[in-house]
Amino acid sequence: MADTVRRPLMAGNWKMNLNHLEAIALVQKLAFSLNEKQLTEVETVVLPPFTDLRSVQTLIDGDKLLIGYGAQDLSPYASGAYTGDISGPMLARLGCQYVVVGHSERRAYHHEDDAAVNAKVAAALAHGLAPILCVGEGLEVREAAGHVAHCSDQLDAALKGLSAEQVEKVVIAYEPVWAIGTGKTATPEDAQEVCGAVRERVAERFGKETGERTRVLYGGSVKSSNIAGIMAKPDVDGALIGGASLDADEFAKIVRFPEHVSR
Numbered sequence: 001m002a003d004t005v006r007r008p009l010m011a012g013n014w015k016m017n018l019n020h021l022e023a024i025a026l027v028q029k030l031a032f033s034l035n036e037k038q039l040t041e042v043e044t045v046v047l048p049p050f051t052d053l054r055s056v057q058t059l060i061d062g063d064k065l066l067i068g069y070g071a072q073d074l075s076p077y078a079s080g081a082y083t084g085d086i087s088g089p090m091l092a093r094l095g096c097q098y099v100v101v102g103h104s105e106r107r108a109y110h111h112e113d114d115a116a117v118n119a120k121v122a123a124a125l126a127h128g129l130a131p132i133l134c135v136g137e138g139l140e141v142r143e144a145a146g147h148v149a150h151c152s153d154q155l156d157a158a159l160k161g162l163s164a165e166q167v168e169k170v171v172i173a174y175e176p177v178w179a180i181g182t183g184k185t186a187t188p189e190d191a192q193e194v195c196g197a198v199r200e201r202v203a204e205r206f207g208k209e210t211g212e213r214t215r216v217l218y219g220g221s222v223k224s225s226n227i228a229g230i231m232a233k234p235d236v237d238g239a240l241i242g243g244a245s246l247d248a249d250e251f252a253k254i255v256r257f258p259e260h261v262s263r
């Protein structure tokens, strides 16, 4: 993590876990496990299933908790005959600040291609939501050493047509598919290599300042035991956390990473 304007961000992607009652319990416990200084230093965000969002909003607003929240997907359309989909304006109305776009699970199970991801990034920005844009390679691409080019191509496609001002609002998450839910974390060096390349690519296409301002996260088997090493890298500004974010104690320990980073 470099000493720049970029505030560290720890975002918990709950995926399809926790109903709205469990969501409230977790957010309450998380908030009580962290003090104001910790929550100010490190932006802490939960990304629950859609059905939990109203309850999470009510709790966070009512108790003025210093925790942010967002959704895991959105429709590229604002409204209309799209059965089962949820739009950007609906999420914005619920007070969401963030929305995950292009997660590898959606690319794989819902066949979302680069064009769909690009449309969703644009829709999020159009409705005042910050997209958390996921890029990442599978094992075969990694073994053939094509990971940097692969992520760079995904990034170019997803950011197509955006202005530098818009790109600064996007959070980019490097999530190597082989490290998701497998317990196989990328090394801090692996994370730095791609996060650094992503930042360079943003700078090349949208200007140096935009590259410096854009936050780049790492995701894939992040835990309290490995977060400090990952965060010590200059181009890693935070993490997108799956499994470990379902346990309030563990998530809180991840947020407290500055206590274990030697600088």
Ligand SMILES: O=C(CO)COP(=O)(O)O
Residues within 6 Å of the ligand: 013, 103, 175, 179, 180, 181, 182, 183, 219, 220, 221, 222, 240, 241, 242, 243, 244
């Ligand atoms: O996909 C992820 C977050 O979006 C990572 O999941 P895990 O932390 O469970 O590996």
